[in-house]
Amino acid sequence: MRTTVDTNVLVRSIVRDNPQQAESADAILRDASLIAVGLACLCEFAWVLDSVYGFDRSQIAISIETLCQAANIVVDQPAVDSGLAVLRAGGDFADGIIAHEGNWLGGDLFVSFDKKAVSLLTRQGRKARLLP
Secondary structure, three states: OOOOOOOOHHHHHHHOHHHHHHHHHHHHHHOOOOOOOOHHEEEEEEEHHHOOOOHHHHHHHHHHHHHHHHOOOOOHHHHHHHHHHHHHOOOHHHHHHHHHHHOOOOOEEEEOOOOHHHHHHHHHHOOOEOOO
C-alpha cells in the first residue's frame, strides 16, 4: 500500500500518548510500501512537538531525521535539509522550508518581519531581508 500520512499519525508514533493510536500509527508506518510525507505535514509535526509536547530543537531534529531515514518514507529531502539547518541554528523548521520552496519556485530573496529568521538565513549564505 502506498499512502500519505497526516501529522497526527507521525505525532502518535513519536509521543506515544495514546497507546492504541500509537500502535495503529506504527503499523501503517511499518507496513506501507511507500509513505509520502508532505512538507506541510513536517512543518506541523515540528510545531506540534515544540508547542504541544515541549520537545527541544535537538529532539525535533532527531525525530525528523529518524522519520526521513526509514526506507519506505518519501520526502523532499533538500527542503527537509534546509528546514533542519535553520532548526539546528536556533530557528523554526518551517522558515527553512519556506525559504527553500520559495527559492525552488524562483524567488531570489526571502523577506520577513521575523528578525531571527532573516538573521539565520543570512548567516547561512541566503539572500534575506528584514522588512521594516
